[in-house]
Amino acid sequence: MDTNEDTSTATTPPDSDPPRKRKVHGMLKLYYGLNDEGKASDQAESLDPCDINGPHFDPEVYLNKLRKECSLGELMDQESCMVKQIRSLDSDMQTLVYENYNKFISATDTIRKMKNDFKKMEDEMDCLSANMAAITEFSAKISGTLQDQHAQITKLSGVHTLLRKLQFLFELPARLNKCLELQAYAQAVSSHRRARCVLQQYSHMPSFRGIQDDCNAIIEQLAQQLRQKFRDGGSNAKDLSECVELLLQLDEPAEELCDKFLSHAQSRLEADLQGLEAELRDPVSPSGPSALKKAASLAAGSPIDASTPTANPFLSVASKTDILEFIDRGCNEFVSNLCLVIASYQELFISRAQEGELASKNIPEMASRKLHAFVDALAARYFSLVERRIQEEKGVGDNSLLVRALDRFHRRLQAVSKLLPGSAVPSQGTEIVVQAARERIKQYLSALQSFYLDSLTDVRQALAAPRLSVGGGAGGGALLPGGASGKDAPPNLPELLASFSASILNQIKSVLASVHLFTAKDITFSNKPYFKGEFCSQGVRESLVVSFIKFVCQSSRQFCESTGDRGGSTPPALLLLLSRLCLDYETSTISYILTLTDEQFLVQHHSPVTAVTALCAEAREAAQKLLNHYVKVQGLIISQMLRKSVETRDWVNTIEPRNVRAVMKRVVEDTTSIDVQVGLLYEEGVRKAHSSDSSKRTFSVYSSSRQQVRYAPSYTPSAPMDTNLLSNIHKLFSERIDIFSPVEFNKVSVLTGIIKISLKTFLECVRLRTFGRYGLQQIQVDCHYLQMYLWRFVSDENLVHFLLDEIVGSAAHRCLDPAPMEQSVIEVICERG
Numbered sequence: 166m167d168t169n170e171d172t173s174t175a176t177t178p179p180d181s182d183p184p185r186k187r188k189v190h191g192m193l194k195l196y197y198g199l200n201d202e203g204k205a206s207d208q209a210e211s212l213d214p215c216d217i218n219g220p221h222f223d224p225e226v227y228l229n230k231l232r233k234e235c236s237l238g239e240l241m242d243q244e245s246c247m248v249k250q251i252r253s254l255d256s257d258m259q260t261l262v263y264e265n266y267n268k269f270i271s272a273t274d275t276i277r278k279m280k281n282d283f284k285k286m287e288d289e290m291d292c293l294s295a296n297m298a299a300i301t302e303f304s305a306k307i308s309g310t311l312q313d314q315h316a317q318i319t320k321l322s323g324v325h326t327l328l329r330k331l332q333f334l335f336e337l338p339a340r341l342n343k344c345l346e347l348q349a350y351a352q353a354v355s356s357h358r359r360a361r362c363v364l365q366q367y368s369h370m371p372s373f374r375g376i377q378d379d380c381n382a383i384i385e386q387l388a389q390q391l392r393q394k395f396r397d398g399g400s401n402a403k404d405l406s407e408c409v410e411l412l413l414q415l416d417e418p419a420e421e422l423c424d425k426f427l428s429h430a431q432s433r434l435e436a437d438l439q440g441l442e443a444e445l446r447d448p449v450s451p452s453g454p455s456a457l458k459k460a461a462s463l464a465a466g467s468p469i470d471a472s473t474p475t476a477n478p479f480l481s482v483a484s485k486t487d488i489l490e491f492i493d494r495g496c497n498e499f500v501s502n503l504c505l506v507i508a509s510y511q512e513l514f515i516s517r518a519q520e521g522e523l524a525s526k527n528i529p530e531m532a533s534r535k536l537h538a539f540v541d542a543l544a545a546r547y548f549s550l551v552e553r554r555i556q557e558e559k560g561v562g563d564n565s566l567l568v569r570a571l572d573r574f575h576r577r578l579q580a581v582s583k584l585l586p587g588s589a590v591p592s593q594g595t596e597i598v599v600q601a602a603r604e605r606i607k608q609y610l611s612a613l614q615s616f617y618l619d620s621l622t623d624v625r626q627a628l629a630a631p632r633l634s635v636g637g638g639a640g641g642g643a644l645l646p647g648g649a650s651g652k653d654a655p656p657n658l659p660e661l662l663a664s665f666s667a668s669i670l671n672q673i674k675s676v677l678a679s680v681h682l683f684t685a686k687d688i689t690f691s692n693k694p695y696f697k698g699e700f701c702s703q704g705v706r707e708s709l710v711v712s713f714i715k716f717v718c719q720s721s722r723q724f725c726e727s728t729g730d731r732g733g734s735t736p737p738a739l740l741l742l743l744s745r746l747c748l749d750y751e752t753s754t755i756s757y758i759l760t761l762t763d764e765q766f767l768v769q770h771h772s773p774v775t776a777v778t779a780l781c782a783e784a785r786e787a788a789q790k791l792l793n794h795y796v797k798v799q800g801l802i803i804s805q806m807l808r809k810s811v812e813t814r815d816w817v818n819t820i821e822p823r824n825v826r827a828v829m830k831r832v833v834e835d836t837t838s839i840d841v842q843v844g845l846l847y848e849e850g851v852r853k854a855h856s857s858d859s860s861k862r863t864f865s866v867y868s869s870s871r872q873q874v875r876y877a878p879s880y881t882p883s884a885p886m887d888t889n890l891l892s893n894i895h896k897l898f899s900e901r902i903d904i905f906s907p908v909e910f911n912k913v914s915v916l917t918g919i920i921k922i923s924l925k926t927f928l929e930c931v932r933l934r935t936f937g938r939y940g941l942q943q944i945q946v947d948c949h950y951l952q953m954y955l956w957r958f959v960s961d962e963n964l965v966h967f968l969l970d971e972i973v974g975s976a977a978h979r980c981l982d983p984a985p986m987e988q989s990v991i992e993v994i995c996e997r998g
């Protein structure tokens with residue numbers, strides 16, 4: 166029964182119960198006295214014979230102790246427990262055997278093989294020991310036999326060596342001639358170098374002297390052939406290298422060899438440079454400055470010849486060879502040949518290991534100095550040609566060709582930096598690329614400015630076209646403000662402004678896209694510090710975008726510097742349009758353009774840059790100045806009509822008024838036209854509350870206590886001072902009117918400013934004239950007519966009331982017979998008028 170249990174336990178798979186497996190291993194370790202690392206524990210051995218796990222265990226003593234101390238039941242329990250432990254240990258032993266069966270088999274085979282190998286090794290060692298003993302015996306016999314003749318043999322060997330050297334010396338001239346015939350130059354030089362010291366040492370002997378002279382003559386002839394071969398340069402690099410090495414071994418001056426090599430290389434490189442220079446001498450078509458001059462003349466208001474084709478500053482200039490082909494030719498010919506020269510020169514004079522006497526001459530340092538000077542001189546000429554060709558690239562239509570050419574130019578120069586570390590050529594080439602990028606920025610700025618001026622001229626023509634076609638009755642446009650015809654509609658300023666602004670913005674985006682090619686990831690020089698930092702911030706942002714925005718503001722402000730009674734040759738509508746353009750730039754466009762630039766070029770503001778707020782302030786200042794000038798110009802146009810109407814009339818002898826003068830109707834028409842024009846671009850603005858009888862309040866003002874004093878029957882020329890005194894006292898308590906105050910960006914403020922200037926001019930002209938009775942009455946009629954229509958255009962109707970009251974009052978002061986017209990008659994004339 167126990168056997169069956171053992172068998173069943175033994176056949177149980179060892180991996181079926183992992184916890185039990187760990188327990189078994191623990192018991193075995195405990196039995197064999199091992200710790201967790203597999204080493205014997207350092208615990209002291211137990212000396213108790215009753216310790217069943219100790220080495221001094223005695224079964225008899227253990228059984229006697231159990232019989233004495235335990236009862237029968239305890240003995241039976243102890244027996245069953247011991248039987249279980251024995252079975253468990255047997256099972257664990259079987260498990261260990263199963264688990265390590267392959268290891269046991271392998272260990273058995275290894276031990277068996279080691280026995281065979283050690284047996285063979287013992288036989289071989291015995292054989293080797295016997296051979297060594299035989300060799301030792303033979304060596305001893307030979308030493309004993311030759312001991313007496315050793316000195317004689319040594320002497321004969323020395324004589325033999327000397328005879329061979331003498332034979333070599335006597336045969337040397339013939340050997341050298343043979344090598345010269347076979348062109349075995351290296352063997353000839355080697356043989357001569359071996360014998361040179363001996364021949365020099367014994368040159369006082371005639372025989373050796375003759376051999377030395379013959380050898381020197383042959384070597385000189387050999388050196389001549391090597392020099393000729395080196396001078397021709399037609400051989401391959403290996404033969405040329407061998408030629409230089411042999412010449413150096415023959416004590417040829419290394420500096421002279423370097424100069425000859427570089428001189429020969431320079432002649433070939435000069436031919437490449439002359440080919441590039443010949444391309445530059447070819448005639449090319451005229452370039453961009455003419456377009457800039459034309460744009461400037463157009464902005465100045467010069468007439469345009471329709472038959473002359475307009476030069477687009479964004480079109481590239483045609484030439485026989487584009488810049489990419491030019492750079493390709495320079496790289497494939499000059500730069501490639503220069504790299505070959507550098508590599509060959511370094512292999513010949515710098516990289517070659519120097520031995521013996523050559524090592525002491527410090528040839529590499531001298532050769533390196535000459536090479537750097539040679540490369541720098543030729544590279545400077547090549548760079549000057551490249552700069553001249555880049556300067557001919559005036560057209561900015563397609564920037565990719567220039568960027569690809571510069572990238573290829575920069576990429577090929579990196580080979581020079583690898584071949585010639587420490588050379589200034591790569592940095593100079595990078596500086597040319599940087600300078601070309603700067604010049605490109607300037608060209609794009611100039612082209613943008615020219616495009617802006619051309620677009621501005623187109624806008625100017627669009628505004629002036631209706632005026633030119635009035636006689637022909639063309640319906641393609643509208644009259645500018647101030648026209649007498651009421652049939653023509655005002656110009657479509659919003660569409661004109663939107664088109665003008667959109668074309669400028671699209672052109673800026675196009676330029677930014679072209680300039681962005683300089684920072685593309687596939688361009689080798691884009692990872693240079695300049696193109697990551699200064700080019701983006703100072704070049705594109707400041708020199709291009711910010712400069713163009715400032716140019717727009719400055720050129721717009723220049724329209725405000727014109728002089729003359731009618732505001733110069735600038736159309737007032739253009740001033741209004743530019744004012745709105747600058748205001749749009751201040752509110753949104755500038756922020757959009759700069760944000761687009763910063764995002765597209767990843768601008769990092771390491772250096773100070775122009776703040777957005779500063780540009781917006783400048784644009785707002787330009788808009789304010791333009792709008793103020795617009796008000797001034799329009800006010801002067803209306804003022805000119807009023808001034809002429811006052812100065813050309815005889816106010817003393819005029820007839821009784823029957824209607825409103827035509828000039829007053831023209832003033833109202835022009836003011837209405839200006840109101841429509843300004844309303845197309847600016848919002849309405851804020852007005853003060855109007856009275857319901859605003860058109861009739863004029864007469865209530867004119868019939869006020871002040872006017873009663875002025876026009877009372879007691880008014881006589883003998884008492885002018887009292888009337889003037891009352892008028893001046895009234896003015897002290899009236900609100901002061903600033904005629905030329907800055908206007909706000911709304912329609913009401915603009916119209917208020919124009920009307921103030923017009924009425925103030927009217928007032929000053931009235932003060933300079935003398936009026937009769939009917940002249941005063943005509944002024945009353947005109948002022949009432951103006952009051953009927955002008956009050957609705959201004960922010961405060963009291964302003965119109967006050968100025969018109971001042972005009973009538975001044976006319977009354979200057980009147981010889983101040984008899985005002987009845988209010989009802991004035992109303993009838995104006996309503997009929």
